[in-house]
Amino acid sequence: EAGxxxxxxxxxxxxxxxxxxxxxxxxxxxxxxxxxxxxxxxPKLLIQFxxxxxxxxxxxxxxRFSAERLKGVDSTxxxxxxxxxxxxxxxxxxxxxxxxxxxxxxTRLTVL
Amino acid sequence: KQEVxxxxxxxxxxxxxxxxxxxxxxxSAIYNLxxxxxxxxxxxxxxxxxxxxQREQTSGRLNASLDKSSGRSTLYIAASQPGDSATYLCAVxxxxxxxxxxxxxxxxxxxx
Numbered sequence: 001e002a003g004x005x006x007x008x009x010x011x012x013x014x015x016x017x018x019x020x021x022x023x024x025x026x027x028x029x030x031x032x033x034x035x036x037x038x039x040x041x042x043p044k045l046l047i048q049f050x051x052x053x054x055x056x057x058x059x060x061x062x063x064r065f066s067a068e069r070l071k072g073v074d075s076t077x078x079x080x081x082x083x084x085x086x087x088x089x090x091x092x093x094x095x096x097x098x099x100x101x102x103x104x105x106x107t108r109l110t111v112l
Numbered sequence: 113k114q115e116v117x118x119x120x121x122x123x124x125x126x127x128x129x130x131x132x133x134x135x136x137x138x139x140s141a142i143y144n145l146x147x148x149x150x151x152x153x154x155x156x157x158x159x160x161x162x163x164x165x166q167r168e169q170t171s172g173r174l175n176a177s178l179d180k181s182s183g184r185s186t187l188y189i190a191a192s193q194p195g196d197s198a199t200y201l202c203a204v205x206x207x208x209x210x211x212x213x214x215x216x217x218x219x220x221x222x223x224x
Contacts (some may be wrong), residue, residue, distance in 0.1 A: 101158070
């Protein structure tokens, strides 16, 4: 069974630029999560989708971050404009239920 | 607001030692608790999941215990090996929610 796929794996941008990350969850998983993991910290949930709908986006900085999940499958997370403090690893996870989440390898973002 | 604390932040042991990682959480109204492993540049891998009604779970050389009333969990690793070197993260799911709240992790180094 293929795991959660994410791209790109690494991205370096200048502050105030835009960036987008892509996630392909495990086939059949209804729930998709985006987490932000700053160096030395645990992952923090940014947004949770159940099929196409948003379940929780309370910690998403909506002035600069946006996310969508088209057709209940793939998802993209966008940052516009990026700030220095957005440097982090962005993890995508999917789940067939709410108990077990399967994580992708993450995208490491560096904002200069 | 749920907060998760992990002690120690880092641990270095010689191969073969038994070791204990600690996790505490502030709100005992949890649905379950999970221990994850994170290798450098990789995503998270779920090691053990303990439901709130359970006291412990075992997988191979790993044993996780849960004392919900005191807000504590421990991960016991028997006969440690260099391949166990990684960051170990504790995460709780609070009752009524499906999102995970993570600790900052314990970075473990097992030397040959």
